[in-house]
Amino acid sequence: MAKTKLGRGVAVVGAGMSKFGAFPGLATRDLFVDAFKEMLASVDKGFDARDIEALYIGNFSSDLFEGQAHVAPIMADWVGLTPRPATRVEDACASSGVALREGIIAIASGLYDVVLVGGIEKMTDLPTARVTDTLATAADVTYETPAGFTFPGLYASMATAYMAAYGAPLEAFLRVGLKNHEHGALNPKAQFGQRISDIMEARKASAAKKGRPIPTWEDEMAFLRDERANPTIAWPMHLYDCSPISDGAATVLLVSEDLATRFSNAPLFVIGTGQASDGATHDRPTLTGIPAAQRAAQMAYTMAGVSPADIAVAEVHDCFTIAEIMATEDLGFFAPGEGWRAAIEGRTARTGDRPINISGGLKSKGHPVGASGAGQVIEIWKQMRGEAGVRQLPGALRFGLTHNVGGTGQTCAVHIFERR
Amino acid sequence: MSEASAIGTAFTGTAFYNYLKEHQLMGSRCPHCGTVYAPPRPFCPTCLAADLEWVELSGAGKLASYSIIAVAPTAMLEAGYGRENPYCSGVVELAEGPRISAQILGVDVAHPESIVVGMPVRAVFIERGEGEVRKTFLGFEVIA
Numbered sequence: 001m002a003k004t005k006l007g008r009g010v011a012v013v014g015a016g017m018s019k020f021g022a023f024p025g026l027a028t029r030d031l032f033v034d035a036f037k038e039m040l041a042s043v044d045k046g047f048d049a050r051d052i053e054a055l056y057i058g059n060f061s062s063d064l065f066e067g068q069a070h071v072a073p074i075m076a077d078w079v080g081l082t083p084r085p086a087t088r089v090e091d092a093c094a095s096s097g098v099a100l101r102e103g104i105i106a107i108a109s110g111l112y113d114v115v116l117v118g119g120i121e122k123m124t125d126l127p128t129a130r131v132t133d134t135l136a137t138a139a140d141v142t143y144e145t146p147a148g149f150t151f152p153g154l155y156a157s158m159a160t161a162y163m164a165a166y167g168a169p170l171e172a173f174l175r176v177g178l179k180n181h182e183h184g185a186l187n188p189k190a191q192f193g194q195r196i197s198d199i200m201e202a203r204k205a206s207a208a209k210k211g212r213p214i215p216t217w218e219d220e221m222a223f224l225r226d227e228r229a230n231p232t233i234a235w236p237m238h239l240y241d242c243s244p245i246s247d248g249a250a251t252v253l254l255v256s257e258d259l260a261t262r263f264s265n266a267p268l269f270v271i272g273t274g275q276a277s278d279g280a281t282h283d284r285p286t287l288t289g290i291p292a293a294q295r296a297a298q299m300a301y302t303m304a305g306v307s308p309a310d311i312a313v314a315e316v317h318d319c320f321t322i323a324e325i326m327a328t329e330d331l332g333f334f335a336p337g338e339g340w341r342a343a344i345e346g347r348t349a350r351t352g353d354r355p356i357n358i359s360g361g362l363k364s365k366g367h368p369v370g371a372s373g374a375g376q377v378i379e380i381w382k383q384m385r386g387e388a389g390v391r392q393l394p395g396a397l398r399f400g401l402t403h404n405v406g407g408t409g410q411t412c413a414v415h416i417f418e419r420r
Numbered sequence: 421m422s423e424a425s426a427i428g429t430a431f432t433g434t435a436f437y438n439y440l441k442e443h444q445l446m447g448s449r450c451p452h453c454g455t456v457y458a459p460p461r462p463f464c465p466t467c468l469a470a471d472l473e474w475v476e477l478s479g480a481g482k483l484a485s486y487s488i489i490a491v492a493p494t495a496m497l498e499a500g501y502g503r504e505n506p507y508c509s510g511v512v513e514l515a516e517g518p519r520i521s522a523q524i525l526g527v528d529v530a531h532p533e534s535i536v537v538g539m540p541v542r543a544v545f546i547e548r549g550e551g552e553v554r555k556t557f558l559g560f561e562v563i564a
Binding site (some may be wrong): 058128129132145146148149152153154231233236237 | 485486488496503506531557558
């Protein structure tokens with residue numbers, strides 16, 4: 001019989017991230033140190049970092065991005081934590097969501113009381129074509145990449161299947177990008193923390209400075225529909241449908257539930273964790289959703305004993321705008337085929353009834369792939385503790401959720417957190 | 421069976437591409453539940469049986485999803501594609517049931533909206549590279 005409960009409870013008592021962006025001259029270890037320092041400062045009652053017993057570090061492909069493999073011990077070393085066990089977890093873009101789950105399971109097993117979970121990626125040293133090739137290694141290189149599929153291409157193909165099945169217009173995707181840039185503009189850690197309107201003004205100013213004709217767009221949607229301003233990457237996904245190439249790191253401190261209040265005035269209790277795997281994109285029963293996400297979500301909801309309606313704040317894996325729309329359906333926030341309408345109606349905005357990706361999401365905050373899952377937890381930590389500043393959601397946020405996808409859904413990890 | 425033996429009887433990616441070189445689209449079939457798999461699988465995920473058999477597929481199918489790709493990976497750049505010459509990749513649902521990824525030919529890449537999910541397609545074999553690096557890729561073309 002499948003077990004639906006952890007052996008014992010686990011809580012988040014600290015969380016911190018580096019800024020996400022493009023940082024020439026900084027390596028993953030430098031970004032990890034930034035994240036670690038912010039995590040230390042976030043532990044309300046302070047603690048001795050030597051109490052950390054083990055590290056689980058999510059990383060997709062430092063091997064290809066930086067020419068450096070075996071990164072977990074380096075991270076441990078750089079924050080002075082050797083000889084503690086340090087394990088790299090690789091599940092593509094879900095690497096640190098899965099590292100979080102491994103850390104939770106390690107504490108639930110009773111072996112450790114205090115575990116550091118991290119996520120790291122340094123992508124911007126390579127030219128775009130090499131980044132595209134590296135990301136494509138998260139797909140099936142025997143049967144998907146020979147078809148010419150890139151990562152944007154695979155998600156774009158899910159978008160055409162979705163459009164055909166549900167009649168979704170291109171506008172739905174553009175609205176997700178527009179919304180996540182609005183959110184990211186309120187996040188000082190975001191890589192592209194500018195509203196689309198800010199980007200339009202910058203383009204006009206740049207043209208004027210260069211003595212070129214100043215472009216005119218009626219509004220943001222006109223800008224996003226302009227192929228010169230928002231070129232096709234893999235139709236129907238355009239530049240502002242795609243998360244950027246990013247560097248970044250994030251860390252989360254986990255302790256056993258009984259120790260939580262010794263570390264924190266306001267811990268987040270991990271009440272649900274789910275993870276699932278799947279085959280290549282073409283080999284799934286549906287192309288308009290991600291079965292591994294549906295399954296991971298169901299596992300997490302069952303463990304937590306909550307339903308989608310209970311979730312007050314969610315960070316979902318919007319590597320592409322279609323991915324956010326599918327996520328809101330896979331997580332049960334909207335019925336299949338209804339996510340695109342919710343996006344157009346503004347329901348997923350900060351001011352809507354189902355706020356999604358208040359951090360700006362991967363689209364605006366940035367997507368250093370191995371760090372993204374842990375990065376999502378930082379936003380949930382801030383929101384649920386009332387520390388999100390100008391982007392703080394109102395009211396008591398009792399339940400929060402993170403949804404981290406690897407590849408096009410070969411892996412998905414979902415976590416649910418509670419403030420008590 | 422002699423031909424299959426020459427190419428390789430194990431359900432590997434190499435065998436699949438060796439068959440493609442001979443312009444044969446091959447899958448595997450579970451003798452217990454009858455499900456056909458393409459690309460060929462060594463294990464039936466339904467029955468967990470390992471005694472699957474090769475089956476040649478008709479190459480007929482319909483388009484299940486697609487994308488017009490403008491930012492190409494290195495391999496497609498080398499084949500002459502890119503921003504100025506985008507190409508179509510897609511998922512095809514084969515007449516025998518399984519779905520497979522492939523390049524899609526015979527579509528108007530300048531007008532992606534003209535491409536319709538459900539369009540009938542048939543398998544073609546795309547040759548790329550010269551000499552030792554020559555390789556046959558699976559493609560599908562839209563049936564006019």
